[in-house]
Amino acid sequence: MTAGGIAVSRPADRVRRRRNLAFAVAKYAFLGFWALLCLLPMILIFSTAFKDPTIETGNPFQLFSSVRFENLVDAWTLGNFGRYFMNTIVIMVPVVLGVVALSMLTGYALARFAFPGRSLLFFGFVLGLMIPFFSLMIPLYYNLRDYGLLDNPLAVILPSIAGAGGTGLPLGIFLMRAFFLDMPDELADAARVDGCDELGVFTKVMAPLALPGASALAVLAFMSAWNTFLLPLLYLSGEDSRTLATGLLLFTGGRTQELELTAAGTLIMIAPVVLFFLLFQRQFIRGLTAGAVKG
Amino acid sequence: MKRLSALSITAVLAIAACGGGSGPPTQRPASVAPPASHAGQASQDPAATASTAPTGPVEITWLVGIAEDPDIDKQAQAQVQEFNDSHPNIQVKREALDNDQLRTILQTRIGAGDVDLFGGDTGPGFGGVYAKAGLLADLAPAYEKYGWETFDWAKARCTYAGVLSCVPGAVEEVGIYYNKTMFDEKSFEEPQTLEEFRTIMDAFKADGVTPLAFGNQPQWPAGHQFSMTLSNIIGREGLDEKLYGDSPWNDEDTVKAIDIYFREFQEAGYFPRDPNAVTYEDANALFYAGKAAMVPTGTWLVAEITDNTDFEVGFFPFPSIDGSKIAPPAGLGGGSFVAANSDNKDAAFEFLDWLLSDEVTKKWSLPVFNTIPAQPVDTTGVEVSPLFQQVLDDLAESSGETSDFGYNIDVLTPAGFNEQMFTGFQEVLNGTITPQEQADALQEEYQKAKAAGETLERP
């Protein structure tokens, strides 16, 4: 709208426009307020991570009062994060692959196969979402010992896939089943007509179509595997095999006064996740809300 | 829904911090195997392993509480490295964990036999529980073989149902550190009486300085403060009566001990505001930064204090209360245990012997960690900070175990009692319950534990 337009507009229009403007201001103030609330603590971490030693300045939380990149380097070396990074990847990759592959298989079977006990099985898996980890942790220790897995990365990988440490099979099967249920029967039928057997229908037609869902699940599994720390702390206890999350906990635990190093270590730990989230936001949100659109 | 549990953050060297080992009366473990059978079993084990001499390097896993100061923890790691370098046959793997995590992890790992050596407090809440469960190796043969000269009183603390099951750690005392520069500016001397102490604290408070940096967020520090006032009021004999005899925990003296520290001091504003929200580390930092004149804690902090302050620091015991004898809490700051199911007991013993040796004491324990071993020490030629020298003079000669000293209570009391101390003192500070109510609750817990056979027997 041009200035001239405003000049000739009738009073009622002007009132409406002013009201619209006020409405827009209120709207963005509301949105902005909550956005700021979300960001401030993050900014706090970021700012503190680059500060001069806070124990000397005595003023830990004045934002961006000093810039000191050595903190990140110090935290990286002192906290042994390089090593923990590798350890985390050794665990994360198989967990993500395992969760995605097995969830696709089982989710598909529960959605599209016909066999007795199918719903019972589904409920059984979903039950896993209701079990808090620490109600498993003591018996699981003895189970792992009996399986001969203690102090082997598998002691973290396998329970994580099973769902003891966050996003695992219960959630994955839940999600993937939803995806496969949504797919039209006609596709599968067409493939059958073309001579695919049931396995072929899955591998050649349905699984590729479910890749968006699978990538969403992969993102969730990545997040969960990245942040999990009690599993490795308990079952993979050697210092050499510590993960980032465990490492961060121990690093910050001994450093309550060196806030700048604590913040730097925290930044190292959360930066990949935040970056990952920002890059894959679409998949991420889709993973969360899969199917919700159709209500 | 499920979310992985974040464990504790606050690392604490004070091994006395964690309780354990008792529980609600409704749920007693109905059958605990008689200690004697475990003793027999445990004493056979070392002999059994001794016959099979290890071939190739043996790896032993050592689980300990992490030092609060990262620099000091690094030194501890370096100490282990020195042992590993000089003992090609034994490789010690030191795993340092926050004390709360240590407890959790030990509980899940110890049964599996992948821990050889671990640290913890020697009281009924920790060492006592492990001993009862038959998880501790009998160390008597090792004492004999290596001729460790541990003080008898300290050995007694390591003896459960007649079996000597640990090597005592450092001797520690709880008292009050003060900023000498600040004291000198006001020409204050170390207070001898509670009245003098109050005068000093009032003066600092008037200046806007926190008089006493008491941080009780982690809950256990209150147990130490209670030990200070109670030890002074009733002395060692009085404490013995409470621990081993029939003297109740809700008598007038106990209520007074609670009242002075947790109600009166709090109301007078001697602590940082809301001490329940102040972490142990933050409280110490107030002192390091010169924002607090004094900090009440134990001698385990000497090395860190020396590291972090650029002013002179002194140490005095809690002053006399209404003419009472000054009896600062002192005792063992924990011990080292060898797991009964360890396959490498001999290696663990050898490592312990190295830790106890004169050479290591002079090179590491005294000058670096500022810890006082529970055995006769020769301090000639060892250079230490003036503060540590003061503590040494105060403590080493008597080794903390004469009638001049009281007890640090939480290492001698069962877990249920400790839990009540931890939560209850927070509530007294908040004004949610009265000192009398807290004393009654303590007595109730002690009675429960006694009925369950969890309290200590008179040595």
Add this chain to the structure above:
Amino acid sequence: MTGSVASVSAGAFERITRRRGRVRGRRQTSWALVALFVGPSLALYVLFMIVPFIGTLQLSLSAWDGFAPEKTPVGLANYQALLGDEDFWRALSNNVVWAVIGTAAPIAIGLALAIVLWSGAGFRTGFRAIYFLPVILPVVVIGLVWGWIYNPLFGVLNTALEAVGLDDWSRGWLGDPDTALVAVLIAAIWSTFGFCVVMFLAGLQGIDLNLVDAAKVDGANAWQRFRHVLLPGIAPVFTFVLTITLVGAFSVFDIVYVMTRGGPGTATETMAGYAYKMAFNRNFAGYGSAISMVIAIISLVLAVALLRFRERGRTR
């Protein structure tokens, strides 16, 4: 609750009710194929979830100190003891407070923000991403940064209050029994409302705009449109979010443990924290297991009840 776990799809949730789907009437799939597709998952799930869960169930029926070689069966004694355990009821009541505030607040904030975003706002994706950032943080980090905010000595909150002259308001937020639970709750709400925004926004985007316009034409005011068009439209998402937050409220542990350890006193103790304390600090693994079974049972009952409620609403 993290995004990772809280992220069960609302649509999938709905579909639980579609028990017999479109495969009905088709010939049964060969068992070999079923075994191939389901076998590995089932094996892992049973070995690493079901078996230890049964272990916990057994533990809850026994007295065990966590160490002793033998566990003594005590029947339901642990559960009976719970009934008379004041501390347990205290913890349960804290969970109830948590369930009410910790559910209502993020849902209200999330719904409001989602509706504003949906009704037309620039940077919608940007806002959505920002609101969601706290959800992806590990609890340790949430506890750490909110610890800085609440710190009584140099905390951001007190500094800010003092800067605007509200010195009287500043306090040790986590050390005061009157404020501690709410303070921890606020940190928890901070880390969950973004999840609600994302879920509700997705639900709103599925609503047919023609319906809204039609309601407008019919003269429905804003509240009526919300009540009769938007709310039914997002009902599945709503039930889903409600279930997740409610169930989460009864098993909350880590954020409390990191920030207060249940203190001051027992002001912020929750059932899960109490179970942990019993099992690991007091060496009552059996008793602790019984408490965690209670949590699992409450979670299950809540989830099933809400699901049923939903199903009934849909058939009507």
